[in-house]
Amino acid sequence: MIRIAVIADPHVHDCAWIPEGTSLPGAVRTFAETAASTRVFNESIPAFRTALDRAAEAGAKIVLLVGDLTDDGQRPNILAALSIVEEYRERYGIRVLMTPGNHDFYALAGRPQDKSFLESDGASVMVRSAESPDAATLGTGEALAMLASLGFEPEAGDLHWESPFGSDPDWSARTYTVLSPDGGTGCRMIDASYLVEPVEGLWVLAIDANVCAPRDGVSDFGDPAAFHDPTDGGWRAVIQHRAHLLPWMTDVAARAKAKGKHLVAFSHYPALDPLGGASAEEVALFGATGLARRAPTLAIAEAFAATGVTLHFSGHLHVNDTARHEGKAGRFANIAVSSPIGYGPGMKIVDLDAGRVEIRTETLRQVPGHDAAFAAYRTEARRAGQAEPPASTAPDHGVFLSRHLVNLVHGRYLAREWPADMVAFVQKSTVADLLATLGLSMNDAPAFSLSEFVEDWYRLRKAGELSHEDIAPERLAFYRRLVSQAPDIEGDSLAARFAIVLRMMRAYIERPANRNFALRLSDLAVTPL
Ligand SMILES: [Fe+2]
Ligand SMILES: [Fe+2]
Numbered sequence: 094m095i096r097i098a099v100i101a102d103p104h105v106h107d108c109a110w111i112p113e114g115t116s117l118p119g120a121v122r123t124f125a126e127t128a129a130s131t132r133v134f135n136e137s138i139p140a141f142r143t144a145l146d147r148a149a150e151a152g153a154k155i156v157l158l159v160g161d162l163t164d165d166g167q168r169p170n171i172l173a174a175l176s177i178v179e180e181y182r183e184r185y186g187i188r189v190l191m192t193p194g195n196h197d198f199y200a201l202a203g204r205p206q207d208k209s210f211l212e213s214d215g216a217s218v219m220v221r222s223a224e225s226p227d228a229a230t231l232g233t234g235e236a237l238a239m240l241a242s243l244g245f246e247p248e249a250g251d252l253h254w255e256s257p258f259g260s261d262p263d264w265s266a267r268t269y270t271v272l273s274p275d276g277g278t279g280c281r282m283i284d285a286s287y288l289v290e291p292v293e294g295l296w297v298l299a300i301d302a303n304v305c306a307p308r309d310g311v312s313d314f315g316d317p318a319a320f321h322d323p324t325d326g327g328w329r330a331v332i333q334h335r336a337h338l339l340p341w342m343t344d345v346a347a348r349a350k351a352k353g354k355h356l357v358a359f360s361h362y363p364a365l366d367p368l369g370g371a372s373a374e375e376v377a378l379f380g381a382t383g384l385a386r387r388a389p390t391l392a393i394a395e396a397f398a399a400t401g402v403t404l405h406f407s408g409h410l411h412v413n414d415t416a417r418h419e420g421k422a423g424r425f426a427n428i429a430v431s432s433p434i435g436y437g438p439g440m441k442i443v444d445l446d447a448g449r450v451e452i453r454t455e456t457l458r459q460v461p462g463h464d465a466a467f468a469a470y471r472t473e474a475r476r477a478g479q480a481e482p483p484a485s486t487a488p489d490h491g492v493f494l495s496r497h498l499v500n501l502v503h504g505r506y507l508a509r510e511w512p513a514d515m516v517a518f519v520q521k522s523t524v525a526d527l528l529a530t531l532g533l534s535m536n537d538a539p540a541f542s543l544s545e546f547v548e549d550w551y552r553l554r555k556a557g558e559l560s561h562e563d564i565a566p567e568r569l570a571f572y573r574r575l576v577s578q579a580p581d582i583e584g585d586s587l588a589a590r591f592a593i594v595l596r597m598m599r600a601y602i603e604r605p606a607n608r609n610f611a612l613r614l615s616d617l618a619v620t621p622l
Pocket of ligand 2: 195196361409
């Protein structure tokens with residue numbers, strides 16, 4: 094058995110960094126910006142350290158880092174992340190192998206960033222990279238040169254290392270021409286994918302699925318606006334712009350099988366819908382917003398399955414999920430790993446055996462130093478004449494993120510993604526009103542507001558089983574009974590659309606086990622542990 098750990102999206106942000114050209118006491122991000130983001134910032138280093146502590150406690154010597162290592166690919170944050178990784182290497186012999194995410198670097202020359210930081214008195218200061226150059230996102234080449242030791246280059250002792258272009262690790266040997274969508278504009282870019290055998294019998298396939306493709310007709314590749322943002326591209330962009338990876342994956346999978354190696358693939362983006370297959374319904378409800386537009390299609394799943402790679406870990410969406418695909422071309426499982434700083438904070442410990450994988454989720458609810466920025470949040474609120482945010486008194490990191498999610502649901506998802514008439518109904522109604530609207534009668538329905546129902550809907554959506562710690566057991570039991578009665582209502586009435594909300598919730602609840610489970614690779618059977 095080989096044990097490894099998987100950590101996704103730690104988004105390391107160093108609060109101790111003092112942005113160039115400012116008189117700030119540090120780089121503490123505002124709660125106002127934090128409340129509207131799908132991740133939190135100031136808690137990232139304590140959470141990342143806790144994740145690495147769990148890997149060390151479990152005795153895992155290899156950690157797969159599924160992209161978005163830093164907040165936004167700023168030099169001070171990359172240096173902070175690297176020094177933490179180095180510390181755990183020295184203390185525990187842990188080796189971190191990384192694949193890039195969309196927040197690690199951008200295109201050739203990087204891109205500007207403007208973010209709000211806190212003065213000691215709670216005032217918010219906008220730091221712009223135009224004035225503080227170290228606040229900008231680095232370009233691909235510069236960032237990868239810094240990150241090279243995280244598997245992107247071989248180490249003495251590696252039993253095997255290769256890139257899709259051969260065995261030469263020099264970056265100049267690892268570029269290809271990425272074409273704009275119309276095929277008329279080409280730009281040389283690095284593909285940072287690699288295969289490494291760090292210990293006997295383990296093949297780690299790090300797939301660089303983070304594609305920055307040029308826009309049609311551009312010529313100034315130093316201009317960040319000349320590129321498509323990779324955020325929503327994911328595996329669609331791999332198929333379109335990095336097609337050379339698929340035959341390489343196929344070849345790697347065949348060689349791993351012939352040599353009897355455990356093959357573990359990971360890339361930043363999911364290759365299967367991590368929302369229980371509910372993304373298609375979501376488009377009907379909200380349009381192509383949010384997670385739905387990022388969900389991989391069936392064609393992508395089939396292309397991936399055809400490579401023979403059967404086990405893939407993904408990050409990016411900060412959700413906890415187990416998804417499986419069985420198609421004409423083959424089968425594979427996509428394990429979506431939650432972020433230490435997104436709702437349902439967690440990481441995976443993975444035991445690889447012949448044909449069988451045991452995956453356990455370590456929840457990161459207890460994080461020493463989780464409250465380091467809470468006093469600053471309260472000062473910020475007082476200065477703005479607001480009540481202190483409930484999140485800023487949370488007893489632990491798990492509760493902090495659960496309360497942060499409430500801010501996020503009301504300030505972002507309902508405000509930006511849900512149709513106005515549905516939001517109005519949510520804000521004034523109870524669960525009893527919802528049942529009446531849907532024509533359902535349940536004698537034992539508990540009384541609570543529809544706002545709280547929507548908050549739990551997002552908890553179940555993002556964290557699967559990990560959310561059960563934040564939802565009262567009787568309420569969870571009620572949700573199970575409720576979704577089993579989800580009606581199918583024609584048309585686009587309010588009732589028809591809330592029926593979709595229930596069917597999506599059913600998909601979230603009925604996902605395969607995604608906390609502690611065994612996965613049999615021959616048929617993808619999932620058994621809870
Ligand atoms: Fe992320
Ligand atoms: Fe990401």
